[in-house]
Amino acid sequence: MHCPKCKGFMVSERFTDFSLVFYAWRCINCGTIIDTTILQNKKRPLIMIGDLCALKV
Numbered sequence: 102m103h104c105p106k107c108k109g110f111m112v113s114e115r116f117t118d119f120s121l122v123f124y125a126w127r128c129i130n131c132g133t134i135i136d137t138t139i140l141q142n143k144k145r146p147l148i149m150i151g152d153l154c155a156l157k158v
């Protein structure tokens with residue numbers, strides 16, 4: 102897998118967020134982290150609510 106930002110090499114890494122443990126891809130070149138939640142959110146369209154921009158549910 103290659104980084105979408107710099108095309109660098111990405112490695113699978115284990116992360117912890119309090120009690121949550123998850124695996125994500127981290128670019129060894131620029132440090133960009135991509136996990137499944139980030140990828141899913143990027144696929145969801147943005148909608149405008151007044152002056153605010155939000156992810157469509």
Ligand SMILES: [Zn+2]
Pocket residue numbers: 104105106107108109128129130131132133
């Ligand atoms: Zn990168």
